[in-house]
Amino acid sequence: MTTHSNQNRFAVLKPIDTTRRMSYDPMTLSRSLGSLPVWTPFAALAVAAIWPQIVYAQTATGVDPIGALWRWAPFLITKGFLFNILISFLCLLLGTLGGLAIGLGQISHVKPLRWLCWGITQLFRNSPWLVLLFIVMLALPFELTIFGNTFFFPAWIKAVIGLSLPIIANISEIVRGAVASVPTTQWEAAESLAMTRRQAMWRIILPQCFKRMIPPWMNWYAILTMATPLVSILGVEEVVNLTRQAIEAEDNLPELLAPFYGFVLILFFIYCYPIARLTLRLERRFAVKL
Amino acid sequence: MKKTTAALTIASLLGSTVAAVAEQCTNETWNKIQERGTIVVGVKADTKPWGFRGENGDLIGMEADMAKEVADTLGVELELVGVQSSNRMQFLEGGRIDLMIATMSDRTDRREIVGVVGPNYYSSGTNIMAPKALGIDEWSDLEGKPVCGKQGAFYNQIIEDRYGAQIVAFTGNAEAKQALRDRKCIAWVYDDSVIAADLASGNFDDFEMPLTSEDDNPWGLAVPIAERNCVFGRFMSGMQYNWHQSGDLIALEEKWGIQATAYLQRENERFKDWLAE
Incomplete structure (x- = not known):
């Protein structure tokens, strides 16, 4: 009896299973999103649309969230959501080009360059996105004078620049990691063929990296797309801002909040879900076999 | 030598006077509107019923209607740009819009940035x-x-x-x-x-x-500050005076279902044509 209670007092912490569920890595988003059944967000929208009507059943005044949503959907998609997609594409373009350059800089043999690129990567990778957005927004001028011509510098272009900073940093890490993951024998083999470091990098190493960079790259694209509504805070007229304006035009009825924002959720899901599934498939296919 | 100096002084004085006058009234925005045949007006996109979006995304509302009347009076096309409280003055300063009618309260600090012209068109x-x-x-x-x-x-x-x-x-x-x-x-x-x-x-x-x-x-509409006392500013003053006198603003208020404000009634009486009966 006594022994038993003593055993209880000195309970042993069992080893935590880090291989499943608990573990977190940059691919967690695609993995969790990709494993959702397709109907999840639609169920969420249904609840979002029906719930307010149940709650306000007593004070029903002819509020029709679904009807309102139906009328506004074309505008929200064409003028709002497609604009988010455009922003995400431009960010990805900037982020990929910048990330490739900075990532290769991180493995350069020139020390100052390596340190600089490492510093940039760490700085942007570990800063809140919204803070980066605010800084870019305030640091860049409102208008730009090139060769005596003054151009208006729209807020959304600044937002693209601001959002691509963390993408640059993360893709830089992907590039660095991918190059490091190529077995050193490849370098040695290239060297034995009298290739310079640059030749070995471009002709032997990078082509092998390309495949293994695709899944994390797509994963970051999905993260980026879902982050685009952040720019609504800066006054860019993207889907969340236009949704707010649509709710305003429908007399600001609180009953509309859940259905309208639920609709935006569905849009993002429909777009990001296939990307997540594809990412998982490619990840499995390109997995390094040991 | 003396003569030359004097002549130069006079010339430079004249030059500076001309420059000063020119600086006062270049009518840059006004001329730009005429040149491109379009006036760009900033209105709210999130403030029903003054400026908000119709179902196809067009900007509509009482202030959009006022902007339309300005364009019609000028004989130019109208382009509406949605602005927010946080960026409306910046848009006008930066030349993104030519005119701002965006539910802006007329405050002293704002008058230092944008050219608010009277009489105020609304009050709340x-x-x-x-x-x-x-x-x-x-x-x-x-x-x-x-x-x-x-x-x-x-x-x-x-x-x-x-x-x-x-x-x-x-x-x-x-x-x-x-x-x-x-x-x-x-x-x-x-x-x-x-x-x-x-x-x-x-x-x-x-x-x-x-x-x-x-x-x-009172609410104020605004032109770029450099043109407050020039053609554009004077023109917008005239527009507002006419809106008050003709009762157009009261009619617009009714059209957009805004509860009638005593302010518009007062201004309508104040500016009444004393010969018309």
């Missing part, structure tokens, strides 16, 4: 929407209580300082009203005309606007 006061059950009947009842509001409204600070209310500011009015219904705050503070419209809609039957409006503040 501050009031609250509160549940009837609470029986609020004085501003001082708000002391120490949470009150919902919209971010960026200048009276949020005033209500806090004067009556000790705790303002909880939201990005949109729908969110603020939802919070009011959820009893996260005892009242929603906003423009009295908007509250009146909401109460009239029948969706807020358990609520009332129990206080006397405060801080009645």
Whole structure:
């Protein structure tokens, strides 16, 4: 009896299973999103649309969230959501080009360059996105004078620049990691063929990296797309801002909040879900076999 | 030698006078509007019924109608740009828009940045929407209580300082009203005309606007500050004078379902043509 209670007092912490569920890595988003059944967000929208009507059943005044949503959907998609997609594409373009350059800089043999690129990567990778957005927004001028011509510098272009900073940093890490993951024998083999470091990098190493960079790259694209509504805070007229304006035009009825924002959720899901599934498939296919 | 110096001095003096006059009135924006045959007007996109979006995304509302009349009077095309409280003055300064009619309260500090011209075309006061059950009947009842509001409204600070209310500011009015219904705050503070419209809609039957409006503040439309005392500014003054005299603004108010304001009635009488009977 006594022994038993003593055993209880000195309970042993069992080893935590880090291989499943608990573990977190940059691919967690695609993995969790990709494993959702397709109907999840639609169920969420249904609840979002029906719930307010149940709650306000007593004070029903002819509020029709679904009807309102139906009328506004074309505008929200064409003028709002497609604009988010455009922003995400431009960010990805900037982020990929910048990330490739900075990532290769991180493995350069020139020390100052390596340190600089490492510093940039760490700085942007570990800063809140919204803070980066605010800084870019305030640091860049409102208008730009090139060769005596003054151009208006729209807020959304600044937002693209601001959002691509963390993408640059993360893709830089992907590039660095991918190059490091190529077995050193490849370098040695290239060297034995009298290739310079640059030749070995471009002709032997990078082509092998390309495949293994695709899944994390797509994963970051999905993260980026879902982050685009952040720019609504800066006054860019993207889907969340236009949704707010649509709710305003429908007399600001609180009953509309859940259905309208639920609709935006569905849009993002429909777009990001296939990307997540594809990412998982490619990840499995390109997995390094040991 | 002396003569040359004198001539040079006179020439430079003349030159500087000309430059000074030219600097005062280049009518840059005015000429730009004529040249491209389009006037770009900044109106609100999130403030029904003054400036908001129709279902196809077009900007409509009372202020959009006013902008249309300005364009028609000028004989140019109209282009509307949606602006927000936070960027409307910047848009005008930066030349993104030529004219701003965006529910802006006419305040001293704003006049230093943009060219507000009189007579003011509208005026609104501050009031609250509160549940009837609470029986609020004085501003001082708000002391120490949470009150919902919209971010960026200048009276949020005033209500806090004067009556000790705790303002909880939201990005949109729908969110603020939802919070009011959820009893996260005892009242929603906003423009009295908007509250009146909401109460009239029948969706807020358990609520009332129990206080006397405060801080009645005229609204101002604005041209670029350099053109306040030039052709464009004078023209917009004339537009506003005419709107008041003809009663057009009162008609627009009715068209957009805004509760008639005493201000427009007063201005309409003030500017009445004394020969017309």
